[in-house]
Amino acid sequence: MSRIGVFVCHCGENIGRTVDCAAVAEALKDHPGVAHSEDYKYMCSDPGQALVKKAIEEHNLTGVVVAACSPHMHEKTFRRACDQAGLNKFMCEMANIREHCSWIHEDREDATAKAIDIGRTIIEKVKHNRPLEVIKIPVTKRAMVIGGGIAGIQAALDIADGGHEVVLVEKEASIGGHMSQLSETFPTLDCSQCILTPRMVEAYQHPNIKLHTWSEIEKVDGYIGNFEVTVRKKARSVDLDLCNGCGDCWAVCPSKRIPSEFDAGLSNRTAIYVPFPQAVPNQPVLDRENCTLFKGRAKGLKKDACGKCKDACLKNAIDYDTEDEFVVEEVGAIVVATGYKLYDVGREQPEGLKGYGEYGYGEDPDIIDGLQFERIASASGPTGGEILRPSDGKEPKTVVFVHCVGSRDIDKGMAYCSKICCMYNAKHAMLYKHKVHDGRAVAFYMDIRANGKGYDEFSRRAIEEDHAEYVRGRVSRIFRDGDKLKVWGFDTLNDEQVIIDADMVVLATAIRPNDGVKELAQKLSCSVDVDGFINEAHPKLRPVETNTAGVFLAGACQAPRDIPDAVAMASATGAKVLSLFSADELEREPAVAVVDEQTCIGCMRCALVCPYGAIEQREICTVDGQVCGHTAYVNPGVCQGCGTCQAVCLSNSIDLQTFTDEQVYSEINALCMWE
Amino acid sequence: MNSQHSDTFEPRITAFVCNWCTYTGADLAGTSRLHMASNVRIIRLPCTGRIDPLFIVKAFERGADGVIVSGCHPADCHYTSGNYHARRRFAVFHDIMQFLGVDPRRMTFSWVSASEGAKWKDVVNETVANIRELGPYEAYRALAPDAVEPWPEAVDGLTPAGDQEPAAKEVAS
Numbered sequence: 128m129s130r131i132g133v134f135v136c137h138c139g140e141n142i143g144r145t146v147d148c149a150a151v152a153e154a155l156k157d158h159p160g161v162a163h164s165e166d167y168k169y170m171c172s173d174p175g176q177a178l179v180k181k182a183i184e185e186h187n188l189t190g191v192v193v194a195a196c197s198p199h200m201h202e203k204t205f206r207r208a209c210d211q212a213g214l215n216k217f218m219c220e221m222a223n224i225r226e227h228c229s230w231i232h233e234d235r236e237d238a239t240a241k242a243i244d245i246g247r248t249i250i251e252k253v254k255h256n257r258p259l260e261v262i263k264i265p266v267t268k269r270a271m272v273i274g275g276g277i278a279g280i281q282a283a284l285d286i287a288d289g290g291h292e293v294v295l296v297e298k299e300a301s302i303g304g305h306m307s308q309l310s311e312t313f314p315t316l317d318c319s320q321c322i323l324t325p326r327m328v329e330a331y332q333h334p335n336i337k338l339h340t341w342s343e344i345e346k347v348d349g350y351i352g353n354f355e356v357t358v359r360k361k362a363r364s365v366d367l368d369l370c371n372g373c374g375d376c377w378a379v380c381p382s383k384r385i386p387s388e389f390d391a392g393l394s395n396r397t398a399i400y401v402p403f404p405q406a407v408p409n410q411p412v413l414d415r416e417n418c419t420l421f422k423g424r425a426k427g428l429k430k431d432a433c434g435k436c437k438d439a440c441l442k443n444a445i446d447y448d449t450e451d452e453f454v455v456e457e458v459g460a461i462v463v464a465t466g467y468k469l470y471d472v473g474r475e476q477p478e479g480l481k482g483y484g485e486y487g488y489g490e491d492p493d494i495i496d497g498l499q500f501e502r503i504a505s506a507s508g509p510t511g512g513e514i515l516r517p518s519d520g521k522e523p524k525t526v527v528f529v530h531c532v533g534s535r536d537i538d539k540g541m542a543y544c545s546k547i548c549c550m551y552n553a554k555h556a557m558l559y560k561h562k563v564h565d566g567r568a569v570a571f572y573m574d575i576r577a578n579g580k581g582y583d584e585f586s587r588r589a590i591e592e593d594h595a596e597y598v599r600g601r602v603s604r605i606f607r608d609g610d611k612l613k614v615w616g617f618d619t620l621n622d623e624q625v626i627i628d629a630d631m632v633v634l635a636t637a638i639r640p641n642d643g644v645k646e647l648a649q650k651l652s653c654s655v656d657v658d659g660f661i662n663e664a665h666p667k668l669r670p671v672e673t674n675t676a677g678v679f680l681a682g683a684c685q686a687p688r689d690i691p692d693a694v695a696m697a698s699a700t701g702a703k704v705l706s707l708f709s710a711d712e713l714e715r716e717p718a719v720a721v722v723d724e725q726t727c728i729g730c731m732r733c734a735l736v737c738p739y740g741a742i743e744q745r746e747i748c749t750v751d752g753q754v755c756g757h758t759a760y761v762n763p764g765v766c767q768g769c770g771t772c773q774a775v776c777l778s779n780s781i782d783l784q785t786f787t788d789e790q791v792y793s794e795i796n797a798l799c800m801w802e
Numbered sequence: 803m804n805s806q807h808s809d810t811f812e813p814r815i816t817a818f819v820c821n822w823c824t825y826t827g828a829d830l831a832g833t834s835r836l837h838m839a840s841n842v843r844i845i846r847l848p849c850t851g852r853i854d855p856l857f858i859v860k861a862f863e864r865g866a867d868g869v870i871v872s873g874c875h876p877a878d879c880h881y882t883s884g885n886y887h888a889r890r891r892f893a894v895f896h897d898i899m900q901f902l903g904v905d906p907r908r909m910t911f912s913w914v915s916a917s918e919g920a921k922w923k924d925v926v927n928e929t930v931a932n933i934r935e936l937g938p939y940e941a942y943r944a945l946a947p948d949a950v951e952p953w954p955e956a957v958d959g960l961t962p963a964g965d966q967e968p969a970a971k972e973v974a975s
Contacts, residue, residue: 197825197829197832198846199825199826199829223829223844225832226828226829226831226832226833227828227829227832227844228840230832230833230835231831231832231835231836231837231838231840231923232837232838232840233837234840237840238840240840241840241843244843245843245844248843248845652882654882674880674881674882718848736851736883736887738881738882738883738884739881739882767881768848769848769849769851769852769880769881769884770847770848770849770851770852770884771849771851771852771881771883771884771887773852773854774851774852774853774854774855774887774888774891775887775891783848783852786847786848786852788854791845791847791854791857792857792860794845795816795845795857795860795861795864796860796864798814798816798843798861798864798865798866
């Protein structure tokens with residue numbers, strides 16, 4: 128028979144005002160299985176907790192029910208007290224008579240009766256609680272960072288500086304991400320490359336960082352502390368151990384007219400190439416889709432159509448027959464930093480989006496997006512930093528900047544604000560005016576959102592010191608008229624139509640999650656929101672965690688982010704990973720499902736509904752090792768304790784510890800004691 | 803309890819709620835001091851996905867006049883998809899309930915998030931008013947055994963919790 132102690136708290140007057148606590152303690156004293164019952168003014172205070180501890184020892188209690196506030200408030204407090212008194216802490220439960228009773232009722236008699244009912248329900252539950260032990264999981268103290276942009280680099284450096292090995296995986300041939308493409312950064316106008324490239328080199332040379340470029344995530348197995356990630360190292364055709372990056376190969380490559388991804392299509396590259404001069408690693412990759420030799424092979428030519436780069440390579444580093452390689456990395460935590468792409472607002476849209484055909488993006492070379500302008504303004508860009516328009520290389524005397532193309536537009540674009548465009552438009556207007564003194568910069572905006580440190584001052588500077596003309600209103604059409612681009616817009620503050628003859632137009636297109644993020648999220652058992660950004664575990668309190676324990680988010684994979692935000696998030700993930708790695712074993716509440724192998728029929732319905740992939744099939748063997756059946760097994764490291772599996776189990780073989788069938792039915796049963 | 807449908811009838815309502823949204827929403831109703839009918843007894847579960855439809859049948863059998871099931875809004879589940887499983891399960895279960903003789907008007911399904919204390923109050927008050935209108939649920943209770951045995955402490959040869967006390971002490975130390 129259980130010997131349960133009941134402790135009724137007055138919570139000062141919070142409970143005592145509407146609930147007769149002494150009467151509750153008295154009524155519950157006679158409940159079957161209750162060995163001790165008392166009330167006290169402040170049960171959570173030190174003397175209150177001492178009462179609990181004393182009663183556990185004096186009455187040799189097997190369970191404790193504290194009738195007080197919500198378990199979300201003080202369950203931990205009282206469980207700790209029980210633990211200190213030598214009672215297994217999972218034998219203690221809270222009966223919520225404050226939030227769910229005294230605070231929401233006025234009638235003292237009703238509230239007291241309800242408090243007694245709540246107490247009885249929880250007593251019946253505690254009778255069926257079992258002593259449980261905290262689950263301990265070993266931790267592999269090695270992290271993986273997916274994405275080698277500024278967020279990924281920062282996260283990798285922080286973890287590596289903390290003394291742990293990091294595997295940095297980048298799908299492009301070089302780390303650096305979008306930040307390496309930028310000319311200068313707001314609000315300080317310092318050169319992006321100058322602050323980024325030292326970080327890239329530091330990551331490359333760090334003894335604790337292992338770099339996989341030109342690689343993607345193939346498969347993720349395991350759980351927090353114990354992930355097994357299969358990385359696909361795409362065939363590079365260049366042996367990085369032999370190559371010294373001399374450049375002889377790309378000098379002789381005959382395919383010279385492939386649009387450069389790094390220059391956002393504004394310049395050309397060869398088929399064997401390094402993405403940009405400061406690339407890390409500074410070694411080339413062979414783009415097989417555009418290579419003459421591989422195009423020939425695809426057509427079925429018997430003799431290779433080219434081979435110049437291999438002939439030119441004195442180090443003999445080029446091998447046309449390499450294939451994709453798979454590497455399994457064992458890590459304890461994963462940081463996702465896959466970044467963003469820009470909304471391609473052309474007329475043709477693949478994903479059911481409408482696009483902005485009226486703006487002529489992709490049809491007229493002088494209508495460009497923000498990243499293309501970054502390349503034009505960059506000293507390392509196709510124009511060497513001179514502002515020249517793409518169509519004829521002339522200096523544009525009037526440039527129109529259009530804000531919010533695809534952002535904050537429910538009909539044709541994204542509902543959200545892309546966050547960085549107001550700032551980079553101000554920056555672009557300034558950079559343009561600094562280089563073309565007699566030029567005219569006109570910006571069409573909806574609102575100016577400049578809510579970072581020094582941001583509003585910066586955008587005001589663009590208007591006041593650099594004389595950018597800000598027009599509040601939208602642009603309806605942009606079209607070619609001889610040498611000029613006609614921009615039709617509306618000035619809502621002056622209530623008049625505006626027509627501008629522009630030489631070049633820059634569209635601040637919306638930020639979208641990078642390609643393949645949805646598939647990656649699936650591999651990680653993370654969810655994505657309606658826009659495709661990966662969901663954080665809690666928007667306020669757990670912004671860099673995901674619902675998959677051990678997987679963290681940094682930068683624009685979670686929402687549009689500027690550089691300071693992305694770096695701050697990256698360092699936050701670094702701190703999370705380091706605290707995870709600070710212990711040899713993880714401790715978890717034992718609120719996990721367990722399978723009764725005696726009765727499980729191995730139908731695996733539980734595995735179908737498990738949101739975490741925590742359930743696997745195990746073989747049952749006879750004494751002589753013959754497989755004679757299957758059973759489900761719940762991995763306690765992965766299970767989060769939702770109990771969905773239990774409700775679908777046909778043979779009633781799976782039970783969620785702390786919310787077992789026995790416990791719940793006992794609670795329901797206690798309802799018959801009403802009246 | 804008066805079996806006549808009268809003014810003295812106080813409905814007994816059992817609520818199965820998830821820990822993360824509705825239970826926390828009910829906590830918020832408390833911290834916001836939103837006064838509501840005192841007829842609802844809450845059973846806390848981790849997720850609506852944990853709710854076995856038989857819990858509801860059992861509640862009616864044990865004397866409930868009405869049942870509320872409430873969890874996180876679709877797409878807000880703490881466990882990603884538990885509430886979707888619950889929703890599908892109850893769509894099917896709705897018909898089986900009628901076959902079992904349970905009046906579907908006595909069941910309320912709702913989504914109450916952790917920030918919707920006021921909505922929880924409305925759900926409680928509306929359900930209590932509806933059930934008050936319908937009267938006590940004698941019809942179903944009559945089908946259940948007369949004498950209700952307390953749920954046994956020892957089930958299928960498992961040791962009663964009380965006899966495990968020394969082991970518990972060892973674990974804790």
